[in-house]
Amino acid sequence: MEPAPEVSDEARVKQVRRIFSTITDRYDFLNHFLSAGRDVYWRRFLVRRLRFFQTYRLLDLATGTGDVALESARCHPAIMVTGLDFAAPMLQAARPKIIRAGLADRIRLLQGDALNLPFPDGHFDAVTVAFGIRNMPDRARVFAEVQRVLVPGGGFSILEFTTPQGDLFRRVYFFYLHRWLPRLAKIFTGNPEAYQYLAESIMRFPYPSDFVREIGASGFQEAGKFALTGGITYLYEGKKD
Numbered sequence: 001m002e003p004a005p006e007v008s009d010e011a012r013v014k015q016v017r018r019i020f021s022t023i024t025d026r027y028d029f030l031n032h033f034l035s036a037g038r039d040v041y042w043r044r045f046l047v048r049r050l051r052f053f054q055t056y057r058l059l060d061l062a063t064g065t066g067d068v069a070l071e072s073a074r075c076h077p078a079i080m081v082t083g084l085d086f087a088a089p090m091l092q093a094a095r096p097k098i099i100r101a102g103l104a105d106r107i108r109l110l111q112g113d114a115l116n117l118p119f120p121d122g123h124f125d126a127v128t129v130a131f132g133i134r135n136m137p138d139r140a141r142v143f144a145e146v147q148r149v150l151v152p153g154g155g156f157s158i159l160e161f162t163t164p165q166g167d168l169f170r171r172v173y174f175f176y177l178h179r180w181l182p183r184l185a186k187i188f189t190g191n192p193e194a195y196q197y198l199a200e201s202i203m204r205f206p207y208p209s210d211f212v213r214e215i216g217a218s219g220f221q222e223a224g225k226f227a228l229t230g231g232i233t234y235l236y237e238g239k240k241d
């Protein structure tokens with residue numbers, strides 16, 4: 001695969017928006033298939049660790065087809081959930097799932113940008129973002145917005161793919177990402193661009209220890225990480241002071 005050409009943040013944001021507006025139909029199926037069902041476990045791991053203590057509100061950024069929002073509402077019966085995403089087709093796919101689950105009165109979907117959150121200060125006990133932070137070039141801005149909308153003591157939880165650090169696993173994983181993922185995506189979606197983008201964005205993302213430092217440097221306390229499935233995915237957590 002060719003190395004990714006350098007593009008501006010603005011162009012990248014447009015590309016992300018276009019990609020996620022076109023792969024919606026098969027997004028859930030492909031997630032489960034390409035991760036061998038592990039994506040369900042990863043989200044569940046994140047959701048079980050969430051804590052609610054003041055506003056009982058959760059904001060799920062980059063909610064996509066709503067899986068974290070749904071799992072959170074199921075697991076924490078006392079909370080209200082807002083799922084925010086800038087791709088309308090993803091939200092359209094989330095809506096029937098929420099209605100089918102009988103959770104429409106507790107999960108609200110909102111089209112919006114994670115860089116400009118339409119909420120007052122201190123509105124949420126917890127903010128989550130699963131497989132979305134990688135797509136946001138201006139992470140410092142996202143972190144600042146999350147700090148603003150969290151209550152003091154509130155938690156920020158991030159699930160993200162990363163490249164494993166063990167030599168053999170790393171090689172196998174690179175081979176899968178670069179050779180197989182685009183082929184499988186072509187067969188199933190006819191849109192290999194989306195999954196080429198996925199592979200490139202995983203490679204560009206910081207190593208877990210660097211990312212934890214980044215979270216800490218942006219003002220979150222007790223920033224920590226958990227390696228899931230051999231380090232393909234990490235859960236990162238930070239707490240607002």
Ligand SMILES: C[S@@+](CC[C@H](N)C(=O)[O-])C[C@H]1O[C@@H](n2cnc3c(N)ncnc32)[C@H](O)[C@@H]1O
Pocket residue numbers: 016017020031061062063064065066067068084085086087090112113114115129130131132135136
């Ligand atoms: C890989 S999907 C993840 C969806 C979901 N969280 C999940 O776990 O399946 C990434 C989502 O991030 C959304 N996204 C990317 N950048 C965004 C931004 N700046 N503001 C809001 N949503 C964004 C995309 O539209 C897409 O739905």
